[in-house]
Amino acid sequence: MKPTPFTESPSDAAERKAVAPVICYPTQTLPRPDLAAYRAARAGATRIDTVVVPPREAASWTVPAGHSFRIVSTKGPQVGDLNLFHADNLNERLYTGKTRALNGTHLGPGDQLFSSFPYLRPMATITDDTLDWYGFDAFGGAVHDVIGTRCDPYTHALLSEGGQYHHCCHSNLTRALAEASGLPLLEAEAHVHDVVNVFMCTGFTRDTGQYFMKASPVRPGDYLEFFAEIDLLGCLSACPGGDCSAQHSSDAARCHPLLVEIYRPDRLPEGWRPPALNSYDRSHGR
Numbered sequence: 001m002k003p004t005p006f007t008e009s010p011s012d013a014a015e016r017k018a019v020a021p022v023i024c025y026p027t028q029t030l031p032r033p034d035l036a037a038y039r040a041a042r043a044g045a046t047r048i049d050t051v052v053v054p055p056r057e058a059a060s061w062t063v064p065a066g067h068s069f070r071i072v073s074t075k076g077p078q079v080g081d082l083n084l085f086h087a088d089n090l091n092e093r094l095y096t097g098k099t100r101a102l103n104g105t106h107l108g109p110g111d112q113l114f115s116s117f118p119y120l121r122p123m124a125t126i127t128d129d130t131l132d133w134y135g136f137d138a139f140g141g142a143v144h145d146v147i148g149t150r151c152d153p154y155t156h157a158l159l160s161e162g163g164q165y166h167h168c169c170h171s172n173l174t175r176a177l178a179e180a181s182g183l184p185l186l187e188a189e190a191h192v193h194d195v196v197n198v199f200m201c202t203g204f205t206r207d208t209g210q211y212f213m214k215a216s217p218v219r220p221g222d223y224l225e226f227f228a229e230i231d232l233l234g235c236l237s238a239c240p241g242g243d244c245s246a247q248h249s250s251d252a253a254r255c256h257p258l259l260v261e262i263y264r265p266d267r268l269p270e271g272w273r274p275p276a277l278n279s280y281d282r283s284h285g286r
């Protein structure tokens with residue numbers, strides 16, 4: 001709980017609060033993908049691989065630029081924590097903060113996932129989502145957020161007087177990345193980053209602004225699909241929180257596997273070009 005304000009409201013407080021907000025990054029200036037072209041090209045794609053993400057574990061896969069991958073709910077409501085890297089350069093990785101600033105707190109079809117500085121370019125485009133009907137609920141909740149971090153053993157230790165738990169998404173992603181990259185665990189850990197919370201339903205409470213979660217509306221058969229703009233290495237953790245209706249960082253919740261399906265297209269979206277590296281010259285004015 002935050003303390004009641006120490007400072008008395010100024011006489012024009014209501015006036016100041018009534019100023020209408022402006023969108024930080026108006027989408028009129030953000031190049032948006034031609035979603036119809038992506039979806040038309042997707043129609044003839046062939047599934048070439050399927051990866052099982054076991055409950056409370058993570059798995060990895062690679063997908064070449066121009067291919068698609070689909071995260072599928074299988075046996076029951078389950079949330080997944082997604083990390084993305086350039087397949088040949090772990091330093092180019094998903095930047096959820098800028099992805100959020102550009103697209104909004106929750107992602108859906110047509111949104112693009114951006115990579116870290118100095119690359120800052122689209123890594124993937126969301127082309128399909130069977131939960132796109134959900135929108136925002138009465139609590140301000142929505143699915144597929146880029147606002148959370150990932151459940152991790154450090155926060156757990158902080159909040160549980162030193163409790164040790166090794167199947168947090170952070171730990172699962174670390175093990176999966178170590179295996180995929182051949183890096184020692186502690187080196188791999190440094191590359192693990194904030195996630196897309198696939199299928200998770202989250203928001204901020206209106207009164208206190210606290211991050212909340214609620215039971216995911218995902219059901220078996222639902223999926224979220226991405227088009228790979230660049231060669232990607234993906235890592236996905238099936239969160240120990242299960243549907244995230246109650247708690248995570250424990251073995252208490254019912255958990256289910258997730259599937260990742262890789263699709264090879266028979267053609268590329270019309271007009272599509274691989275995204276170039278960011279054009280900033282990096283002189284920083286010197």
Ligand SMILES: [Zn+2]
Nearest residue numbers: 151169239240
């Ligand atoms: Zn988690």
